[in-house]
Amino acid sequence: MSRSLRPYLEYQADRVEAVLAAHRTPGRVTGGTVGPRLIRFFLNPAPNIRFASIKRLADDLALAMQVPTLNVDRGKEGVILEFSNPTPRPVTLLNLLPEAMPMPLATAMLGLTDDGAPLLARLSAPEVAHILVAGTTGSGKSALLRTIAASLALTHAPSLLQMLCIDPKGRAFPAFNGIPHLTRKPIVDVPEAVEALHSVVRVMESRDRRGETPVTNHDAIALHNDGAVGTSVPRIVIFIDELADLVMQGEAPVADTLTRLVQRGRQAGVHVIAATQHPSSAILSSVMRANFPLRLVGRVVSADDARVASGRAGTNAHLLNGRGDFLAVSGGENPIRFQVAYIDEKDLKQQMAMLGNTVAPYSAQLPVLAYRSAT
Ligand SMILES: Nc1ncnc2c1ncn2[C@@H]1O[C@H](COP(=O)(O)OP(=O)(O)OP(=O)(O)O)[C@@H](O)[C@H]1O
Ligand SMILES: [Mg+2]
Structure with missing residues (x-):
């Protein structure tokens, strides 16, 4: 306070x-x-x-x-x-992240709940695994994807977590270009995105065959450093802004590929975090939607849209304020209302540029660095 x-x-x-x-x-x-x-x-x-x-x-x-x-x-x-609150507090990632340090592994900062507590999402948990972000234009979907991506990049060494950013409009991820967690530049081209998704499917299948899994906690990291656990692999987090554009422009196989990733990715350490204005059945199959256990829903325009976006009735997402006012909807739990921790363009560029300078790329075989201070 x-x-x-x-x-x-x-x-x-x-x-x-x-x-x-x-x-x-x-x-x-x-x-x-x-x-x-x-x-x-x-x-x-x-x-x-x-x-x-x-x-x-x-x-x-x-x-x-x-x-x-x-x-x-x-x-x-x-x-x-x-x-x-007469003095509503701007919620920023760079203020909030230090409060939650040390962050648990494979965990992203989302924002601040109405109770004033930081809200985190643990990707390794079956209740999270893959995240579908929905909301009308201006609700803050792209900003939320950037917050999740930035918080993961700031708290994980690239040997623990790699990211793939797909961004058909080219507006969400330019600031991430060049950070060592990215194996390729943010992808704007749809055919290239399709090819990149296929390559992740191949990685997932090879991990399945070899029984490779990502490390899930600190003890495992210590073992990993001692060489006792030889089969640990980095998590791969796929960010997709404008999922509907990708699915519509990329023809049927894209939807199939994504469905496979969300159905089988978690065990192999592959996670999909995707945003769309319209998560309706006309665009995303019910199988695909059912495999996103966590929905993050921003403002939508009608009660009907609220039901489609949340996957259930009665969340009142059409009464949210927009600009980062979101609900976390998961399983049978009550939705949690939260304000997304914002990071503006300038801070994001600055933080990502520092990552580029201070963290050696995965191939450099440095000791695993689990946590880094956000400041
Ligand atoms: N968490 C936040 N805190 C404060 N302002 C925010 C937040 N998120 C978004 N905004 C403001 O709202 C604007 C729109 O956000 P954003 O571009 O993320 O929306 P969007 O849902 O992706 O919209 P579109 O569907 O048009 O891409 C941002 O430019 C920013 O000014
Ligand atoms: Mg957007």
Whole structure:
């Protein structure tokens, strides 16, 4: 929490308790969370107070606190009062990453949840494995792909993780050109992308045959360095912006190739992270969609689009704000709302240029460097 917010929070907690006391529904604010957009107070009502009587006071509380709206909810912490943060915090990758260091292996930074906690995605987990990013234009899909790619590059040596960037519009990944994690320049040409995907399928099949798997934790890295584990291979993360363009321009085999990668890639350490405006069945087959366990959904234009993008009803993704306001939707879990950690063009170029200078390429056989500070 920023220090300057503390008097504001104490003032608001006093207002809440005063309003409740005045309406003979006493309760105490016992704690709370400060998220990038929302502040939550945990309220402990006196034992005889009904939840409904607090809920009825939402407007009076909002008036006394001088906030536009106040939601009253129930949660495991008791009664939750939720209102907007008067000083919304810009969430940036370079501020957030050091807070989460050391990052676990094969894990990417996504952003900050409404509870104010960093949200990470572990690629090696079956619940993540491959990620489908969806949202309308301006929702922040390309920015989210860059955040994931940058956080992986900043926290993994190229001997642990390699990346392939496919970007038919040529706008998402130019800053990554030249970093040692990239085995080829970001690909804009569709036939070249198709050929590159085929080559990853061949790598995946050869890894399957030889029983090669990527390292999954620190202990394994130590063993790896001692030469005890000889068959560890780097993870390969394939980023695809404008997946629909690739599938439509690349003819049927592209969809088949991608489907194979998402069906069988995880064991071999191959992950696909793809963004599209339209994840509808007209463009992506249901088999392919079913094999992206994690959906990251930004703002969409209608409730119907929200259902298609999230793969389920009721997420309300059409009510998101855009510009990095996202939901993480996975399995039967409740969606997690988060603000994507942003990295602007200038910082991204600077950070990637430093990687190019300081990390030797995979072929140089350096000792495995698991983690690097983001600063
Ligand atoms: N996490 C973020 N924080 C702050 N601003 C953001 C964030 N993500 C995106 N933006 C802003 O929104 C603009 C659009 O983002 P982006 O290009 O990533 O959207 P998109 O979903 O890829 O759109 P399109 O479908 O048109 O490619 C960016 O130029 C940036 O100004
Ligand atoms: Mg984009």
